[in-house]
Amino acid sequence: MSGRDEKERTFAALPPARGRGFALTWWGRAWLKALEDTALDGEQLKKGRRQAREGAVGAVSVRPGRITAVVRDRDGTAQRSDVLLQELSEEEWDRFLDMAVDRAGHIAALLDREMPPHLVE
Incomplete structure (x- = not known):
């Protein structure tokens, strides 16, 4: 297995999100807000929300610098959708x-899969 394969994780498709929010945690909501605030095309963002609510988003692959999923339109046409992210440098990881x-509670929160707001900043 190559180093690239070891850094990729795939998550099963989620069921339709009708009647509920996409994010349940504060950091999930912060992620969505950041994604929405930086979206270049508001119509594309609305279409993506509709597709997610309808359960049209397939499995999601996450690897350094990229998130990928296959999304199906109402007519069944499949398209690959990518979100590109800036990777942290060695210096940025060291700072993080x-x-x-510095704070013992941060380690406990990270182990519980929570992201303390101080670290997000």
Whole structure:
């Protein structure tokens, strides 16, 4: 297995999101807000929300710098959708880890899969 394969994780498709929000945690809502605030095409964003609510988004693959999913239109046409992200440099990771160990509660929160707001900043 190559190093690239080891860094990729795939998550099963979610069921339709009718009647509920997409994010349940504060950091999930913050992620969505950041994505919406930086979207270049508001109509495309609305279409993506509709497709997600209808359960048209397939499995999601996450790897450094990229999130990918196959999305099906109402007519059954499949398209690949990618979200590109800037990767943290070694120095940025070191800064993040230094901040995390400064407060004991941060490590406990990270182990519980929570992201303390201080570390997000």
